[in-house]
Amino acid sequence: MEEAVRLSAKAGLAKKAVIRKLELDDHEVKEHKRDAIVIREGLYQISDRERIFKTLCDLLKPSSHLLMTEFLSVPGKGQEERAEWxxxxxxxxxxxxxxxxxxxxxxxxxxxxxxxxETKAYKAMLLNGILRFGKTVPKEPVLRELQEWVMWEVEYWARTYNALEAGGITMHRIHAVTPMSDPTKM
Structure with a gap:
């Protein structure tokens, strides 16, 4: 999220493109309707599944966009790899x-x-990222205080790849639009 805020400010959009973490009970967030919400691999971390869709719809203006990339489950496939991930x-x-x-x-x-x-493209990006990282290690050794964190990251992305490869999870791109406003009620 910090990177998104930085890029927004760099592009001169800090006040036009507000970037916030969504908390379902945050009244300040609910005060103003949005033109778009972008979610990157986040729904699976929200425990209150019953409220999430309604909250997202309530946060958007009529004819607004919800864009997300999300890990999804595929029943009966890659259960062991999905559990390890x-x-x-x-x-x-x-x-x-x-x-x-x-x-x-x-x-x-x-x-x-x-x-x-988008699983195939996501796996290719993941492998490319790991490959690029691997090429930097001989040139720039990992600081001792970062070694544990780096090893965890490598393990996480390896398990993510395995779960994607086994079919236990997929990466989907979703685009949804809120209903248009009713002109008879204006």
């Missing part, structure tokens, strides 16, 4: 299935326009 999270991930995500968004009024499986 989940074991590295602070709290147990609560992954949605694609149909469950579509249904939850549709139920509160979203029109799901895109739900594309």
């Amino acid at each position: 989940g074991a590295l999270h602070r709290t147990s991930p609560r992954l949605f299935e694609l149909d469950e995500l579509r249904e939850g968004l549709s139920k509160v009024g979203f029109d799901v326009r895109v739900a594309k499986d």
Whole structure:
């Protein structure tokens, strides 16, 4: 999130593109409707699944956009690899299935326009990132105080790749739009 704030400020959008962490009970966040919400691999970390879709819809103006990339669960596939991936999270991930995500968004009024499986591209980016990191290690040794953290990161991304490869999780890109406002009620 800090990187998004930095990039927004660098582009001169600090006041135009507000970046905040979503807390379901944050009244300050709910005060102003938004034109768009972008979520990057975050829904699986939210425990209150029943409220999340309604809250997202309530935060957006009519005809506004919800854009997200999200890890989704595939029942019956890669269960062991998915469990190993989940074991590295602070709290147990609560992954949605694609149909469950579509249904939850549709139920509160979203029109799901895109739900594309981006697993292949995501795995390629992941491998490329690990490869680039591996090339830097001989040139710039990892500081002693960072070694444990770096090893955890490598393990996390290796388990993520294994779960994606086994089909236990997928990476989807979702684009949904809130309903248009009713002109008869204006």
